[in-house]
Amino acid sequence: MIKLIRHNLVNLETGPRAIGTLLDEFAPRVLGLSSGAGPIAFAGGNVCELIQAAAWLAETNHDGLVLPQERLTTEIHQILLESGSRVVNLTDGQVTAPPKPAAMQAGRISLLTSGTTGTPKLIEHSWSTLFTMAKVRNLRPLNWLSTYQGGTYAWFQILTTIFFVEHQTLTVAADRDPAVQIEAALRHGVTALSATPTFWRFVLIQFAPATLQQLPLQQITLGGERIDQEILDRLKGLFPEATLTHIYASTEAGACVIVRDGKEGFPIAWLHDQVQDASERPQLQIRDGLLWILSPHSALNRPGWINTGDSVEIRGDRVFILGRLEQSIINVGGMKFAARDVEQELLRHPSVVWCRVSGRRAPLVGEVVACDAVLKPGAPPVTESDLMQYCAQRIPSHMVPRFWQFLREIPMTDNLKTTVR
Amino acid sequence: MIDRTTILDLMRGILQRQGKPNDYGEDALLSDIGFRSLDFSELALRVETACGKPLSFGAAPLRAIRTVRDVVDFMERASGDQTDPPQSR
Numbered sequence: 320m321i322k323l324i325r326h327n328l329v330n331l332e333t334g335p336r337a338i339g340t341l342l343d344e345f346a347p348r349v350l351g352l353s354s355g356a357g358p359i360a361f362a363g364g365n366v367c368e369l370i371q372a373a374a375w376l377a378e379t380n381h382d383g384l385v386l387p388q389e390r391l392t393t394e395i396h397q398i399l400l401e402s403g404s405r406v407v408n409l410t411d412g413q414v415t416a417p418p419k420p421a422a423m424q425a426g427r428i429s430l431l432t433s434g435t436t437g438t439p440k441l442i443e444h445s446w447s448t449l450f451t452m453a454k455v456r457n458l459r460p461l462n463w464l465s466t467y468q469g470g471t472y473a474w475f476q477i478l479t480t481i482f483f484v485e486h487q488t489l490t491v492a493a494d495r496d497p498a499v500q501i502e503a504a505l506r507h508g509v510t511a512l513s514a515t516p517t518f519w520r521f522v523l524i525q526f527a528p529a530t531l532q533q534l535p536l537q538q539i540t541l542g543g544e545r546i547d548q549e550i551l552d553r554l555k556g557l558f559p560e561a562t563l564t565h566i567y568a569s570t571e572a573g574a575c576v577i578v579r580d581g582k583e584g585f586p587i588a589w590l591h592d593q594v595q596d597a598s599e600r601p602q603l604q605i606r607d608g609l610l611w612i613l614s615p616h617s618a619l620n621r622p623g624w625i626n627t628g629d630s631v632e633i634r635g636d637r638v639f640i641l642g643r644l645e646q647s648i649i650n651v652g653g654m655k656f657a658a659r660d661v662e663q664e665l666l667r668h669p670s671v672v673w674c675r676v677s678g679r680r681a682p683l684v685g686e687v688v689a690c691d692a693v694l695k696p697g698a699p700p701v702t703e704s705d706l707m708q709y710c711a712q713r714i715p716s717h718m719v720p721r722f723w724q725f726l727r728e729i730p731m732t733d734n735l736k737t738t739v740r
Numbered sequence: 741m742i743d744r745t746t747i748l749d750l751m752r753g754i755l756q757r758q759g760k761p762n763d764y765g766e767d768a769l770l771s772d773i774g775f776r777s778l779d780f781s782e783l784a785l786r787v788e789t790a791c792g793k794p795l796s797f798g799a800a801p802l803r804a805i806r807t808v809r810d811v812v813d814f815m816e817r818a819s820g821d822q823t824d825p826p827q828s829r
Contacts, residue, residue, distance in 0.1 A: 496776070496777065521777075523799070524797070524802060525802070525803070526803070527800075527803055651778070679785070680785075681781045681782065681784065681785040682781055682784040682785065682788070682794075682795060682797060683777070683780065683784065683797070683802075684777070684781040687778065687781055687785060703757060704756065704757040704758075704759065707757050707758060707759075708758065708759050711758065711759075716776075716778065717778060721754075721757075721778075722782075722785075
């Protein structure tokens with residue numbers, strides 16, 4: 320069991336707090352929970368509460384999962400209960416028992432996939448598989464800003480560093496808006512920043528280079544989407560002293576490709592790396608144009624070779640990861656989500672009978688959300704303003720559709736399927 | 741080029757649809773009226789649609805935007821001939 324470092328700090332809006340203090344404050348909320356059998360899914364609450372819940376799971380070695388409020392849809396609530404987890408809603412304190420409690424597996428941490436390629440799935444990790452920084456010796460003291468959504472693999476990468484490596488600090492912004500995050504980073508002197516390329520593109524427009532250079536960055540980590548040379552070069556130019564790392568990771572396979580040479584892709588020689596022991600480092604193969612991985616960081620319930628589903632291309636002495644070819648993901652200012660999550664929320668509105676949500680190309684943020692909808696005949700009339708405000712109460716603001724088209728009937732193809740997105 | 745009244749109407753519509761107050765003057769600060777970066781992107785897309793061509797953005801003028809007037813000036817220029825100098829009012 321890896322030991323939680325209670326004196327590492329978390330910079331919140333209200334000031335710095337030791338992890339131990341956060342845990343002590345959280346303890347009364349979980350009185351009695353640990354004595355019950357089976358995994359616990361902590362859902363809802365704010366960023367601080369998610370960190371508290373994760374720290375509590377780490378310290379008690381309890382079987383569990385954490386999930387932010389915006390992901391706690393009715394469908395996901397059902398998935399969690401069917402998996403045998405008790406669902407603890409951190410917002411209202413409500414505890415829902417599963418119909419059949421699952422057996423407790425100490426140290427198991429489950430992550431829920433985004434569901435962008437189907438129904439969200441529970442991926443089982445342990446603190447050991449999540450803690451990929453374990454092999455890094457003498458990591459310098461760093462103050463990390465995590466821009467990732469709570470409960471995701473990338474979020475746990477930062478969190479395990481704060482939890483288990485001495486002299487690491489986490490800075491948490493009040494909002495996931497990139498501008499708010501950068502302002503928090505400037506205020507707290509963040510020295511290590513992990514984000515997507517889109518996050519940086521957004522920030523590079525919003526802030527003057529001289530302002531950004533006030534960030535005393537020693538470590539810049541890029542991940543979560545395709546990394547191109549242009550963004551690597553821009554960041555290297557802006558922060559020449561910082562170590563620039565880009566990581567390819569997935570919830571199932573873990574962090575598998577970690578590149579520090581400032582170049583897009585990874586060296587082709589890594590494909591031919593004849594490492595026999597997968598506990599040492601990940602092995603990489605290309606099969607039918609797709610990247611396959613055998614990794615010591617992979618999920619407990621995903622043993623063996625994993626097909627990442629991501630396309631790769633070899634050019635010269637580098638391998639370039641192109642990502643999934645088919646997409647139903649919307650990316651608003653670096654915040655990615657499945658169109659389906661918005662559609663499911665809208666379909667619960669009493670006046671909406673059908674909807675199709677998509678990304679519409681927009682200046683500055685890449686995409687904004689658009690929605691075609693068909694209203695239920697005879698239902699109370701609604702306007703786009705009504706539906707926007709309905710959504711705003713249920714999903715994060717970047718997911719709320721801004722462009723609406725009300726159709727008279729549901730569009731269908733000849734084989735009675737909804738027309739392609 | 742798209743005129744100021746149209747830009748102001750589009751801007752009011754964006755805030756109104758979100759249930760935010762839309763009775764403000766051109767001197768109002770964007771932070772005070774709750775006009776955020778996503779709203780700015782939406783406005784830019786609506787202006788693009790209205791004038792039928794993509795807007796061209798410079799990072800430096802964008803960073804200087806603080807008030808409703810700044811937004812309208814910016815959109816007015818961006819939707820006009822890019823080689824034109826900024827217009828005086």
